[in-house]
Amino acid sequence: MDRLKSVFDEFVSRHGIGVALFISLTVLVWVLVLIALPQVAMLDYSFRHNLSPQDIGGPQDVYTLSNYGFFLFRDGSGTNTLDMGVLGKTILASVLVTIIDVIVCYPIAFILAHSATGVAARLMILGLIVPFWVNEILRAFAFRVIFGATGLINGVGMSLGFWDVPIDFIRANVALYSGLTYTYILLMVFPIYNAVEALDRNQIEAAQDMGASWWRVHWRIVLPVAKPGIASGATMVFMLTAGALAAPQILGGPSNLWFTQLVYQWFSDAGNWQRGSAYAAILLVTCLGFVLLMMKVFKVNIGAIGR
Template sequence: MRDLFYDLVRRNGMAVSIYLMLAVSLWVFILIILPQLTMLDYSFRFNLPPAKIGGPEDVYTLEQYRYFFQGSGASDGLNTLDIGILFKTLLAAVFVTVFDLIICYPVAFVLAKSSTGAKARLLVLALIVPYWINEILRAFAFRILFGATGVINETGMGLGLWDTPIDFIRQDVALYAGLAYAYILLMIFPLYNAIESLDRNQIEAARDMGANWWQVHAKVVIPYAKPGIASGMTMVFMLTSGALAAPQILGGPSNLWFTQLVYQWFNSGGNWPRGSAYAMVLLIVCIALVLLVMRLFKVSIGEIKQ
């Protein structure tokens, strides 16, 4: 920390460095640490009426976490409904993350190595401009696009690919497509930053030694870009797991995202301690999965800071 401060002072001066350190510290503490600590405290409380909060009944308990694992049934049973929804949400988030990686890797490579000057700026602008539209409006646009009378169904039936409208909403196609599109920039730019710093001579050397296109990427580009891949996948996975607007708008009637359970406990159910417990379960499981995958692929937290 001391070395970081001295480096900031050397580059920006004492006044600017103190301002930056204070601003970042307040940002992290007030907007990140304090709300999480408050939610953690709530998750170990009973759901009491306001008049009883702070009284003798307001004690710490594991009741909210017990409910997540066992529900309101017998003590030897599992709350298979909520646990299943959590598992389905995480599985869907993994699918969206991998799908984004497959789509974004070629785009990032072309942007980093095949585009320069005005062409590169035009491509970046083309990627960013659609995100000037509000996320909720984009979700509704996807609902219209994948609807029974939407562009995709009308085009497919017009070309004779299918005879009756396909229910893309009920089959979760619209949801996965909307989530993949919502966070696609968070995958492209970490990949771009990593690939752009790769010396082009390494690619040329691999080609001169007889490596084909697949070998160049498998042996040279992807190992070098592994921190960028890990960074992009982490952000997309965490945000997809915690998404709410897209599942609410694009999710089918039989599909329930885990964040919708959290929302229901906080709002419809009016049970903030249970909503906090569910939110903490989601946070802990997501962080554990990310750390596990980073360990399996031998990527450290320090490497993904770029």
């Protein structure tokens, strides 16, 4: 609390009390109205029965754990392995997408921070940002076209003789993982870039002068500095991937089901907002628990991620 007060006092001294109060009020409204209250309402819904409008507020309108029990046991007909399996597969797929994003974005961020200068740096930034001016759904359909049976990948591969018949990249979920990796690439690049940019180039040159290999320079010097940025980017990419809906629906194969699609089905198709809220709460708690576990494993605190 004292630290928060000191930060507020420092901000007031720099920008004035008016700006500080306006920003504080805006953040408070944003957090309270757009984040906290909807989550509280969803949590309240998740403990309610799915009643008709005339029964709401009546004697049957009581709190219950049946919506969460359905996720575990599906109305007492045995363990609900289907929905739990979908949740586990969604978490594992989100981890895979996050790892791919780290592998792809780390060298991009390093080159952007310490190698690219002038026109090259500006072109790299434009190349990263401009494609995201296109709507996410349109980008997902573009990936479906590229990876389709008659798409670019199959066309090039067959024309070069790499394979004779079209490969079903949609059913194999290659299109889905590629689309999700690309969708959140900026959320990984820029946190790593912000962390690596603070690294003194002289440290890298000194290590190279002492005979350190390229791998050792990055492992011992660059990665420790980039660790908070990687943790921040990985957290955002993982959470958003696990909560994605458009890309899994457009790019997912017929046998692939994302947990958010189950949530959508309960809300939209079944009209059971209470059970949909319970499933959404389960997804949120699972993702938060996984992120906190990974923070503990990799010894990264929330302050480092916030920076």
